[in-house]
């Protein structure tokens with residue numbers, strides 16, 4: 001049983017009792033930056049990359065990884081899930097918690113996922129590369145995420161032989177990752193730039209600097225709720241710390257622009273902004289049926305209201321946790337059974353009412 | 364609003380593509396967005412760059428080309444397939460396709476010079492290696508590592524790989 005390899009075996013259900021540390025809603029610039037993530041891709045020299053490997057090889061990689069993890073004290077208390085041993089809803093739950101990718105859930109054979117306590121570190125085994133190590137932190141905290149991931153990578157690289165060339169660095173399946181094989185991403189909440197119609201200008205500038213922007217749900221997309229994930233694109237020609245500094249520099253500029261846009265909104269039409277925020281809050285606290293799309297848009301307004309001091313007495317953490325909890329697999333796990341789309345919309349509204357009702361003591 | 368691709372489901376994902384500073388918007392349902400995003404991951408920039416790499420060393424449609432097909436000696440990946448799908452098959456592919464990758468990496472990253480960290484094992488190997496005699500490119504050449512790999516290959520009943528590793532070990536010993 002692979003789940004025991006890493007020591008403590010955690011059941012998927014236990015994840016529901018808490019949420020990732022990165023959702024606590026604090027940390028530097030937390031009023032605009034929701035979370036920071038650093039990811040490293042690593043391959044084991046002894047095997048061909050997962051896309052070129054059969055079931056036996058994939059399982060051997062998973063086994064070698066599990067054994068290495070057992071010898072690493074920094075990964076004590078983590079759980080290694082074997083994808084073929086958990087059902088589709090559970091896999092979806094792990095995706096919804098940002099612990100792994102959609103791709104990882106859709107084809108489970110030979111795949112694994114290591115999750116540490118608090119969900120700070122997760123490692124996908126046999127996705128596009130043998131290892132995809134990820135560290136998430138709350139707020140703008142890439143440097144801290146880098147320090148954690150660097151330590152874990154060092155520990156792993158003492159146990160496992162990584163595919164590496166001094167001239168090109170870490171060798172990955174896709175040449176866009178070759179080199180540091182590092183991606184730093186920052187999840188930003190930019191409602192004022194959207195409302196003042198400046199967001200496209202900002203995104204165009206970001207892409208020109210070879211940074212990519214994506215949405216909260218799903219890679220390659222610009223999801224709703226005014227959330228944008230900004231990350232570096234290049235992994236050669238710069239050291240890891242340089243890359244992180246470059247992202248930080250860019251993010252600080254975007255934060256400044258968002259702050260200015262927020263001030264402009266207040267100056268131009270404060271009553272309208274307040275109305276929008278308070279109506280959104282009212283809807284969330286009273287709705288009986290709500291789609292995820294509508295919920296996310298309303299969350300965005302409530303979050304803005306909180307960050308601008310229009311609303312008080314709402315818990316940031318509770319609001320952040322709702323982003324995760326309102327997704328289909330979470331709703332079904334909370335309810336303990338399969339739910340159709342309509343049932344999910346009903347359950348979602350109930351979960352939101354309960355959570356926001358509990359965290360507020362006004363109205 | 365319905366999805367721009369399937370035209371059936373409700374569009375919940377709004378995608379802005381920026382190509383040459385031209386912005387275009389797409390409104391997609393979650394399913395189509397997911398497909399589009401994995402497509403984009405593969406295509407974004409990379410496919411264009413790959414298409415620009417013509418294999419000049421290979422005469423088209425001649426019998427000769429069959430023999431000269433550029434192929435990774437370890438995993439068997441054919442260079443043409445890398446151009447098509449954009450994924451390499453193993454660490455050795457980087458050596459097999461080195462000439463082509465040198466230019467490609469520079470195009471993707473604006474540089475092909477590595478300035479990042481070095482894995483602990485590799486540092487240890489470097490310290491152990493004699494100063495003269497160029498060290499091998501891949502860190503696999505540590506004998507004890509090769510032996511460890513051989514054991515895991517045998518454990519996984521991958522006798523093909525085991526044979527290759529056994530030969531490597533013999534060469535070193």
Ligand SMILES: [Zn+2]
Pocket residue numbers: 366367368369370371372391392393394395396
């Ligand atoms: Zn669609």
Ligand SMILES: [Zn+2]
Pocket residue numbers: 435436437438439440451452453454455456457
């Ligand atoms: Zn290869």
